[in-house]
Amino acid sequence: MATIAQSQTQARHATTPAASESGLWSWLTTIDHKRIGILYGVTAIVFLFIGGLEAMLIRLQLARPENDLLSLDAYNAIFTMHGTTMIFLAVMPASTAFFNYLVPLQIGARDVAFPRLNALSYWLLLAGALILNLSFFAGSIPNGGWYGYAPLTEILNGQTDQLNTGRNMEFWAVGLQVLGISSLAASFNMIVTIFNLRAPGMTLMRMPIFTWATLITSILMVLAFPAITVALALLQVDRFLGTHFYVPSTYIDGRLTLTGGDPLLWQHLFWIFGHPEVYILILPAFGLVSEIIPVFSRKPLFGYAVMVYALAAIAFLGFGVWVHHMFTTGLGPTPTAIFSATTMLIAIPTGVKIFNWVGTMWGGQIRFSTPMLFAVGLVSQFTIGGISGVMHSSAPVDTQQNDSYFVIAHFHYVLFGGSIFALIGALYFYFPKITGKMLDERLGKIHFWWTFLAFNAAFFPMHFLGLEGMPRRYASYAEGSGWWFWNVVVSIGSFALALSFVLLAYNIAKTLRSRNKVEDDPWDAATIEWSIPSPPPVYNYKEIPTVTNRDQFWADKYGTGHDHEEEDDLEVRIAGVKLGDVGSGDEQPEDQAATRRQADDLGDVEEDTHVHMPNPSFWPLVVAIGVFLLGLGLIFSHPRIEIERLSLPVLSVLGVVTMVFGIVAWSLEPASDPEPHHDEFNDGHGAAAAPTAAHH
Amino acid sequence: MATTTLDVQHAGGAVDHGHGHGDSGHGPTSTGIDSKKLLMWWFLGSDGVLFGALIATFMIYRNRAQDLSVGETVAGLVTTGGPFPNEILDQLFTAVSAGVLLFSSFTMVLAVASIGRGNIKAFRVWTIATAMLGGIFLAGQYFEYTEFFHEGLSLQQNIFGASFFVLTGVHGLHVFAGVLWLLGLSLTSFRGGISKKDHTNVEVAGLYWHFIDIVWIVLFTLVYLLPYRDGAHDPEHVDGAMRLVQAIPFF
Numbered sequence: 001m002a003t004i005a006q007s008q009t010q011a012r013h014a015t016t017p018a019a020s021e022s023g024l025w026s027w028l029t030t031i032d033h034k035r036i037g038i039l040y041g042v043t044a045i046v047f048l049f050i051g052g053l054e055a056m057l058i059r060l061q062l063a064r065p066e067n068d069l070l071s072l073d074a075y076n077a078i079f080t081m082h083g084t085t086m087i088f089l090a091v092m093p094a095s096t097a098f099f100n101y102l103v104p105l106q107i108g109a110r111d112v113a114f115p116r117l118n119a120l121s122y123w124l125l126l127a128g129a130l131i132l133n134l135s136f137f138a139g140s141i142p143n144g145g146w147y148g149y150a151p152l153t154e155i156l157n158g159q160t161d162q163l164n165t166g167r168n169m170e171f172w173a174v175g176l177q178v179l180g181i182s183s184l185a186a187s188f189n190m191i192v193t194i195f196n197l198r199a200p201g202m203t204l205m206r207m208p209i210f211t212w213a214t215l216i217t218s219i220l221m222v223l224a225f226p227a228i229t230v231a232l233a234l235l236q237v238d239r240f241l242g243t244h245f246y247v248p249s250t251y252i253d254g255r256l257t258l259t260g261g262d263p264l265l266w267q268h269l270f271w272i273f274g275h276p277e278v279y280i281l282i283l284p285a286f287g288l289v290s291e292i293i294p295v296f297s298r299k300p301l302f303g304y305a306v307m308v309y310a311l312a313a314i315a316f317l318g319f320g321v322w323v324h325h326m327f328t329t330g331l332g333p334t335p336t337a338i339f340s341a342t343t344m345l346i347a348i349p350t351g352v353k354i355f356n357w358v359g360t361m362w363g364g365q366i367r368f369s370t371p372m373l374f375a376v377g378l379v380s381q382f383t384i385g386g387i388s389g390v391m392h393s394s395a396p397v398d399t400q401q402n403d404s405y406f407v408i409a410h411f412h413y414v415l416f417g418g419s420i421f422a423l424i425g426a427l428y429f430y431f432p433k434i435t436g437k438m439l440d441e442r443l444g445k446i447h448f449w450w451t452f453l454a455f456n457a458a459f460f461p462m463h464f465l466g467l468e469g470m471p472r473r474y475a476s477y478a479e480g481s482g483w484w485f486w487n488v489v490v491s492i493g494s495f496a497l498a499l500s501f502v503l504l505a506y507n508i509a510k511t512l513r514s515r516n517k518v519e520d521d522p523w524d525a526a527t528i529e530w531s532i533p534s535p536p537p538v539y540n541y542k543e544i545p546t547v548t549n550r551d552q553f554w555a556d557k558y559g560t561g562h563d564h565e566e567e568d569d570l571e572v573r574i575a576g577v578k579l580g581d582v583g584s585g586d587e588q589p590e591d592q593a594a595t596r597r598q599a600d601d602l603g604d605v606e607e608d609t610h611v612h613m614p615n616p617s618f619w620p621l622v623v624a625i626g627v628f629l630l631g632l633g634l635i636f637s638h639p640r641i642e643i644e645r646l647s648l649p650v651l652s653v654l655g656v657v658t659m660v661f662g663i664v665a666w667s668l669e670p671a672s673d674p675e676p677h678h679d680e681f682n683d684g685h686g687a688a689a690a691p692t693a694a695h696h
Numbered sequence: 697m698a699t700t701t702l703d704v705q706h707a708g709g710a711v712d713h714g715h716g717h718g719d720s721g722h723g724p725t726s727t728g729i730d731s732k733k734l735l736m737w738w739f740l741g742s743d744g745v746l747f748g749a750l751i752a753t754f755m756i757y758r759n760r761a762q763d764l765s766v767g768e769t770v771a772g773l774v775t776t777g778g779p780f781p782n783e784i785l786d787q788l789f790t791a792v793s794a795g796v797l798l799f800s801s802f803t804m805v806l807a808v809a810s811i812g813r814g815n816i817k818a819f820r821v822w823t824i825a826t827a828m829l830g831g832i833f834l835a836g837q838y839f840e841y842t843e844f845f846h847e848g849l850s851l852q853q854n855i856f857g858a859s860f861f862v863l864t865g866v867h868g869l870h871v872f873a874g875v876l877w878l879l880g881l882s883l884t885s886f887r888g889g890i891s892k893k894d895h896t897n898v899e900v901a902g903l904y905w906h907f908i909d910i911v912w913i914v915l916f917t918l919v920y921l922l923p924y925r926d927g928a929h930d931p932e933h934v935d936g937a938m939r940l941v942q943a944i945p946f947f
Binding site: 113114184188189191192195196197198202222223224225226227229230231233234237241242243244245249252255256257258259260261262265269272667 | 725726727729731734735738739741742743745746748749750753756757760761763764773774775776851852854855858859862880
């Protein structure tokens with residue numbers, strides 16, 4: 001039934017437990033969702049530190065009036081890279097790290113639906129990140145701001161003395177394009193995984209809330225990223241081929257010519273992506289906090305169904321508010337009124353979430369462990385950012401605050417006080433799951449209070465600066481402007497905030513070095529990912545669990561209380577459909593738990609060998625290297641290779657060849673299927689078969 | 697399949713689905729929808745947004761070059777010149793190539809049907825026929841582009857040229873990828889690598905192919921059929937709708 005080579009790979013996998021597979025090669029070829037999650041996480045932390053360093057440079061520059069530490073050009077470059085890095089290379093990959101690590105565990109699957117595509121997503125992220133940051137070594141750092149407004153980003157048809165003439169924005173455009181492909185691939189994978197690989201009995205409305213957040217975020221990415229793909233593609237066509245999509249007039253043959261291009265088109269396309277993007281950044285954080293708060297309040301999440309609908313409502317409305325970024329462009333009273341209204345509307349589902357978290361804590365037995373501190377930190381700090389956000393929905397107010405430090409304060413309260421707080425809390429919460437070791441709680445609490453105070457010192461005064469009229473992105477301010485005091489406070493706060501991350505890094509290093517293993521379920525958690533060993537074996541679940549409850553692991557441990565039953569009934573009524581439901585009403589969860597425990601007891605190395613996992617693959621990395629080279633080729637058109645009359649850029653040719661070679665080899669490589677099909681969709685097939693196939 | 701797999705989806709070692717493949721070759725899933733097919737549907741949704749953004753761009757710019765050319769100069773500035781859409785677009789020619797692409801959807805259906813019946817020979821014939829029809833469409837596009845270049849419409853000439861070439865070019869790239877995919881499938885079938893159980897793989901390719909056909913129907917309507925405003929330099933005003941009527945008897 002299988003070829004000899006196939007049996008050998010099977011044998012290798014059957015007898016090699018995950019823990020002993022280490023070394024660089026195993027990481028380069030891994031398609032294990034947990035390892036890919038860790039790769040995402042480490043990458044995110046590295047770029048969080050790089051982005052943090054850039055922030056420190058900004059704050060050094062602004063620490064005193066008329067400072068000349070950074071040149072004006074360097075300042076433009078640094079704030080552009082700070083924003084781009086933090087959004088695309090720190091927060092998004094950190095969220096994706098948790099998607100990857102947790103979602104298959106939470107839904108009771110052995111991996112994602114397309115493991116090799118998952119590896120490709122990560123390597124493309126790294127490729128895009130490298131392209132963006134290689135600009136530092138090329139000496140032409142992106143300098144058009146993180147939203148790269150045209151025509152600042154344009155090169156005007158041979159007029160080299162105008163606007164953006166270097167390769168700066170090429171690095172930015174190509175880098176973002178590659179990152180976009182990475183995010184799209186990852187999102188398709190997550191959506192299919194969540195819809196298709198749920199354990200028996202896990203209906204949509206029984207999924208852990210973080211899995212819901214992942215699903216909704218992934219759908220947002222799938223529908224939002226194409227807009228920036230088009231925006232960037234048109235920008236690249238403008239820059240490489242000399243069209244004028246975003247340029248209203250330019251010199252053609254020495255004469256100033258009307259070309260008809262419209263800079264506003266960039267703003268529309270960018271913000272049609274850009275506003276959903278801010279929900280892409282915050283919804284995973286909402287999901288993580290919704291996992292943490294119930295565990296540390298020892299109560300099921302209050303209003304689970306409403307939380308799900310709120311997520312969906314935020315995502316849906318998120319596509320209809322982009323013009324509030326453009327109130328000052330003068331689109332007229334009608335669009336302004338409409339988008340003001342939709343922006344106010346979106347505060348409702350967001351407020352619902354805040355109240356539901358408070359409702360979850362209300363009357364609970366709250367333990368203020370570090371994850372809970374950060375989660376509550378989000379609830380309070382995000383609320384501040386949310387309130388300043390609603391202020392911007394009013395166009396007259398927004399017109400006053402647009403492009404001032406008030407806006408900077410707002411989005412740092414939602415991105416740091418929201419996303420980063422939740423991600424750090426989740427790091428503390430899931431660290432025992434991922435490593436089997438517990439981060440130091442005492443240091444963790446110090447870390448939280450330090451972060452909390454420094455964060456507020458760094459960002460709250462920005463509200464005052466903004467209202468006093470200090471514009472964003474100015475490299476300097478005058479002696480007599482009166483902004484000096486608060487800028488010093490902000491700078492001191494920023495450096496204290498940076499130090500808090502050093503404390504976190506120390507805590508992580510100290511914990512990883514220690515030998516203190518922690519039990520599998522240190523927080524007495526609610527969901528099934530905690531029912532398996534920490535760190536989980538490569539196949540996750542020996543026996544795929546059957547799910548009868550939302551908080552399945554609590555139900556296993558403590559039985560289903562009256563509240564649970566009631567909630568379950570309610571959920572079925574509201575949801576209406578019972579996809580994949582396995583007779584939840586009839587079964588006794590306790591019996592199932594007993595069965596599962598029995599199965600676990602039987603588990604030993606022999607039993608491990610019965611789980612057949614997909615083979616590691618080198619080809620995703622090869623394809624990503626091809627994309628990386630092609631990306632560089634788009635930026636550097638020299639050296640060139642001459643074939644007949646054709647003159648081709650060497651890097652692009654190399655990139656395309658590597659990419660095509662990788663794709664062909666990928667499609668011919670058997671994934672894990674005992675009866676491999678040699679076609680371009682082997683990946684999906686192997687993945688679908690992988691969780692089920694038992695080795696014969 | 698859809699209903700029976702709901703309850704037993706990947707229940708670990710308890711139920712053995714991995715080896716039979718007597719069915720259509722896809723593993724059991726929570727929704728009963730094959731994972732590859734679900735992936736393709738979401739990809740198409742995403743690709744739809746991509747075309748949506750490109751179409752929006754085109755719709756904003758489709759009359760702009762003509763509008764700019766109303767006078768010799770506007771506000772003292774010279775403007776980009778023609779050719780303008782009414783002078784250059786050949787509805788009849790493109791209607792024929794659109795017909796070819798539409799017909800390829802029919803051959804694609806036949807290819808999917810024949811693999812479903814396990815008729816590999818018919819599958820080969822229809823897949824290659826579909827790829828060839830796609831090839832003819834691309835050849836038509838190549839001819840059209842060359843003709844336009846000769847008449848002076850380039851990417852850089854005016855904003856109409858830029859939006860026209862980018863929009864139809866991205867669609868052309870999609871067709872090209874589809875042709876490669878179909879050729880890959882037929883090549884695999886010659887190597888004996890395709891049988892009835894690969895029905896889903898072919899069906900997924902079919903979904904993609906139908907999608908790019910549907911997109912072309914939209915593009916053909918918006919780019920070729922919907923009337924343009926005339927540039928001041930257009931001497932012979934020909935009503936776009938009239939040319940459509942003239943094209944209809946051809947079918």
